[in-house]
Amino acid sequence: MGIQERREREKIQRQQDILDAAEKVFFSKGLSEATMDDVASEAELSKGTLYLYFKSKEDMYLAITSRGLIILEGMFRQAVGKHERGLDQVLILGQAFYEFSLKYPDYFNALTYYELKDLAHEENNEIVRECSCNGQQVLALLIQAIQKGIDDGSIRPDVDPGRMALSMWGMSSGIIQLVMLKGKHLAEDHGFTMEGLVEESYQVFLCALENKQ
Amino acid sequence: MGIQERREREKIQRQQDILDAAEKVFFSKGLSEATMDDVASEAELSKGTLYLYFKSKEDMYLAITSRGLIILEGMFRQAVGKHERGLDQVLILGQAFYEFSLKYPDYFNALTYYELKDLAHEENNEIVRECSCNGQQVLALLIQAIQKGIDDGSIRPDVDPGRMALSMWGMSSGIIQLVMLKGKHLAEDHGFTMEGLVEESYQVFLCALENKQ
């Protein structure tokens, strides 16, 4: 009989319900201000139950990060589909990343949190591995686009796709973090717009990638 | 009589002694693992005394960040002195930033923590303002170098120094964060060296800055 299977489905559903509640709470109050009692209350469950589904508050937040990475991957897939030339694909991926940060700032922050976490002693944590795997998928799309650009001649042939993808990833994260957190301040103090800074950065990438024969 | 002045000096000295102890503790255990009791014990003071000198654990960590920024500023000043051409100055500043992250990884992490902090509600915090001010000083050196490069013709004249400096700052932070935290992992998985990734990034900047007439 399918009771085991139904139980399994219900378990996954409950996990998702808890994550929905946790998102609301974490995103509205911020991770450090939000408490597990808040989440329990929002999920209409007791705190003890939360711990049947997630090992810790941290794990819960990482599970949310994983959701964000899946959304980002979807946006990346859509983006690359819009262009044929590798160089154009790379540029639109940059744009997609910025759009992700605008549309889902809380997921972007979660991603930042994950990227800055010291994972040295967490190789065996299932959710960390899940995030890592999702992150690889996202990065793979960028690597493929760069490779495509090299093959079709739009990107300089001396570029190493993997290394350039990582550099671009790190640098893009950095500039978007700066813009997200200090954007308003910068706008007021120096008159720079957030878009202007991001645009500047993508000009930098374009300059470095473009194959001028 | 100079008793007030001596008291003032002693107060500052004690603050520094506490910060020395806090650095030891925070840097060895990590911010979240370290406790104020640990710091008190290392400083050979009671916990209550710590709170006479610092408003919170967070403030204490930000005071350490401020120290780091002053060190970074010193390294930046030394670096720009080594070259005459603006473009060379900019490139050596990039190198200096990477060297800072290698020589003082704990200060670099503190800096990252500060940069990712949401400062929206902390405009009146004195230590935050101090960090902000030190950060401005560091950035100013980069802006000046870019301006110099434009003036001496080594950097493209259509670059906006302030905007480019911020972009470079954000991107450099991002790539060094990536390398610091995921460096080992990347080296094992993909065979990339940390230096290789940083080098790649600086090639990108060079490409974007260089004035090819």
Add this chain to the structure above:
DNA sequence: TACATAAAATGACTATAAGTCATTTAATAA
């Protein structure tokens, strides 16, 4: 249907650590 067993949920409890404050100790002034 009534009972037995297993799974899921509960919330009072524990442990830990940040931050406070009434009290004590030390330094300076009268």
Add this chain to the structure above:
DNA sequence: TTATTAAATGACTTATAGTCATTTTATGTA
């Protein structure tokens, strides 16, 4: 020597992550 001010203390309060013995609910069996 005594009074006053400044500095330091550590027991206490508060907040919250995480636990676990107990209760409730769902499923299987006579």
